[in-house]
Amino acid sequence: MSGAPVLELVGATRRVQGRDLVSEVSLSLRKGEMLGVIGPNGSGKSTLLNMMAGLLRPTSGEIRLEGQPMARLRRRQIAQRLAMVSQAADCGERISVRDAVELGRTPWLGPFRPWGGRDDEAVEAALLAVGMEQMAARDWSTLSGGERQRVHIARAHAQAPQILLLDEPTNHLDVHHQIAILDLVSQLPVTTVIALHDMHQALRCDRVMVMQSGRCVALGAPLDILTPALIREIFAVDAQLIAHPAGRWPLFAFQRLA
Numbered sequence: 596m597s598g599a600p601v602l603e604l605v606g607a608t609r610r611v612q613g614r615d616l617v618s619e620v621s622l623s624l625r626k627g628e629m630l631g632v633i634g635p636n637g638s639g640k641s642t643l644l645n646m647m648a649g650l651l652r653p654t655s656g657e658i659r660l661e662g663q664p665m666a667r668l669r670r671r672q673i674a675q676r677l678a679m680v681s682q683a684a685d686c687g688e689r690i691s692v693r694d695a696v697e698l699g700r701t702p703w704l705g706p707f708r709p710w711g712g713r714d715d716e717a718v719e720a721a722l723l724a725v726g727m728e729q730m731a732a733r734d735w736s737t738l739s740g741g742e743r744q745r746v747h748i749a750r751a752h753a754q755a756p757q758i759l760l761l762d763e764p765t766n767h768l769d770v771h772h773q774i775a776i777l778d779l780v781s782q783l784p785v786t787t788v789i790a791l792h793d794m795h796q797a798l799r800c801d802r803v804m805v806m807q808s809g810r811c812v813a814l815g816a817p818l819d820i821l822t823p824a825l826i827r828e829i830f831a832v833d834a835q836l837i838a839h840p841a842g843r844w845p846l847f848a849f850q851r852l853a
């Protein structure tokens with residue numbers, strides 16, 4: 596087995612019309628870690644995740660999946676290792692919830708590998724993991740925003756990836772499902788990159804990367820990185836950290852700068 600990092604970015608840059616949307620990002624993902632990416636609107640989080648997923652190519656620098664340059668891998672090879680849940684992803688067709696989750700098995704199927712029992716098991720486990728097993732027969736178009744989000748996560752789960760990229764996965768979810776999804780993701784034996792706006796959610800990650808204007812401006816353990824000084828500089832708000840009376844993580848209190 597190769598000792599290469601699961602996913603590695605070396606000076607990854609995405610330049611569009613003379614502007615760097617992502618600029619010189621270097622990063623090595625450790626096996627099994629959960630990395631939170633935070634930053635103001637337009638700071639490059641989605642662009643970075645799309646580059647990590649192989650959907651956007653770096654205009655300079657390189658991205659390596661288990662030591663191999665992503666640019667040399669076929670779409671199917673990437674999809675067998677990596678699943679992405681995009682912001683506002685849609686299924687586009689009239690399909691059932693189960694059909695949508697079954698799409699996650701596509702990279703594993705082929706002329707000599709027809710659908711089988713283990714595919715059914717992966718789909719059942721994924722539906723169960725996000726609490727959508729009762730709605731498996733429902734038409735996708737009838738689901739609420741939060742239910743769709745959970746189905747997208749189930750589809751990515753069914754794909755059985757080693758790396759899971761989630762772009763603001765909790766933005767449509769009620770508070771119960773926000774926590775349930777983060778708990779689920781942190782328990783999966785995968786390496787996860789998760790773009791977030793909620794700093795309380797970022798505290799649950801193993802490491803946090805802060806982006807500003809396409810650059811990585813801080814990377815490390817959440818409580819080392821999310822300091823009042825950094826939050827003030829990057830998000831232009833006053834922040835105080837308050838010890839939670841019973842919980843593991845502290846709370847943030849934010850106020851607009853006067």
Ligand SMILES: Nc1ncnc2c1ncn2[C@@H]1O[C@H](COP(=O)(O)OP(=O)(O)OP(=O)(O)O)[C@@H](O)[C@H]1O
Binds near residue numbers: 634
């Ligand atoms: N194809 C494109 N052409 C030109 N500019 C683009 C393109 N795609 C994204 N951008 C710009 O790049 C910047 C980064 O966008 P991106 O969606 O990566 O930010 P983000 O951090 O995910 O934002 P948000 O928090 O609002 O979701 C934004 O200013 C956006 O307008």
